[in-house]
Amino acid sequence: MTLSHDVAGDGPTVVLLHSTVCDRRMWDPQVPVLAAAGYRVVRCDFRGFGDSPVPDRPSSDADDVVELMDSLGAEQVALVGASGGGRVALEIAAGRPQRVTALALLCTARSGHQPGAELRAFGDREDALFADGDVAAATELNVDMWVGPAAGQAAREQVRRMQRHAFDVQLAAEEFPPLRTEPDLGAITARTLLVSGAHDVIDFREIAVELADRITGARHVELDWAGHLPSLERPDAVNPLLLDFLRGA
Template sequence: MIEVNGARLGYDDTGDGTPVVLLHAGIADRRMWRAQTAALAARHRVVALDLRGYGESELPPTPFAHHVDVVGLLDALGIARAALVGCSFGGAVAIDTALAYPERVDALALLGAAVTGHEWSDETNDIWESLVGDVDPADHRASAAAEVRFWVVGPRRRPEDVDPELLRSAQEWDERALATEAALSAVDVAVLDPPAAGRLAELRMPVLVTAGALDLPDISRLADLIAATAPGAVRLPDVPDAAHLLPVERPDPVNAALLDFLR
C-alpha cells in the first residue's frame, strides 16, 4: 500500500528498467495483470495499480480523479515518466492521464480501451438486452454474472466456450468492482474536461491499440478511432479468441505485442 492524494492505494512494483504502469479494467483489479507482470518484469519496472476503491485500494469520501492518482503514484514512487498500459476503463484512465500530463507519459498501450466522453451505440444497448436483460443493480452477484456474460464471454460465443477458471475469476473480480462502483456514486469523482473523445489528436506519444476479436463491435470501432486520430498510433489486428479481458484470456500474444512495442 502507498499513500497517494490522501488515499492508501494497493499496488505491485516488480522488476527493473524503464517504468510501465498497468491500469486494470473496470470489471477487475490489478490481479488481471499477473501474466503481463511476469513477462514484462525481465526488462521493465512494472507497477500494477488498484485504482482508487478497487481491489485493495481505499475510497475515502473526498473528491479525486483517477488520472490525478496515477500521476500521484508516479510521484510517490519517484518515477518521472512511464509507459501506461490500460485495458477497458483502465485504458480510458491511461488516455486521460496522457492528455492531462503528457510530460509524464512516454507511451500508451490500449487494450480494448474505453474513452471518456464516448457514447455507446444503440447496438451495444441492444446486445445487452438480448444477452442479459433486466438485472437488479442491488444484487451484486447477479449483476456481476450479467457483466461477465456481456463482457468476458461476449456476444459471439456461449459461456461453455470460455475457460471456467476465467469465468470464476472474472465473477469474483466483478463482484468486488460493483461494490466499488456503488461506493463511487457517493464520491465526487472529477473527470477530464473536456473529455478525451474529442481530444485524441493531442496524443503525441507512441500509441499501441488493439482489442479482442470477440469483444463488442463498439470496442473495435473505438480502437479504429484512436488509431486513426492519434498521430503516433499503431493499430494491431484484433486478438483472436478473446473478448474484453484479452490480457487475461490471451496473455501470450498480448505479452509479445507489449514487449515489442515497449522495446
C-alpha cells in the first residue's frame, strides 16, 4: 500500500515522519521552509492517520515508508522523525543504513523502551476514558500531555484536530498489532541529531541521552522551552536547527 503523501520542492529528499499524536499536517510549518532551502520534501501519513486507511492486517510502518521512497525514486534520503515517527526512522536507518544520509529525531520514541511511571499513568488514564466512551476527554488528555507551554492556541487546536481524527478512524476499525523490530543502533551510519524538550515527559529525554551514547557521532540538543512537539510549538526556533543540521553545519 502506498501511504498518502505529498511532495514539495526539488533537490535532495527529506522525508518527514509524524508523531502518532498527529498526522502529516504537523509539518505545515516546516515544508515551505525546507522546500525553499532546496530540498524535495516528502511527508506521509502512517496507516490509520490523516488520509491513509487503517491497516487491514499486521503491517510495518518502516516498510511502508521504504515502499514510498522506492515509488518516488528516492534512493537516499534524510529522515526527520517526531516521537513515534522517530521510532520508525530509527528502524529504517538501522535496517537500511545505505538509504539514510541524515537522521533528525525530535523527542523520539524507541522500540523496546520500558515506560516510566508518568507515561504508564497517562496510558492508564487514556484507557479508562476509552472504556467510558469519552473520546473527547481522551483527546484533551493528549493535547494537555503532549503540547508544551511555548505553543499558541493555533498549534493546540491543530493537534486536537489531528488526534481526534486518528481516534475516530482507529477506534472504528479492527485493531492489528504493528510489526516492529528493535533497531541495531550500531548499524546506523547516518549523521544523527537528537532533540529533546525540557518540558516533555522524562522518558523522551532518557531515550535521547541513550541514543546519543549508542549512535556513533550523534549529537543531543535539549530545548529548554520545548514540550513533546517542538516543531509545532516554536517552528521559528526548530526550522533553523533542522536546516543547519541538514546542511551539515
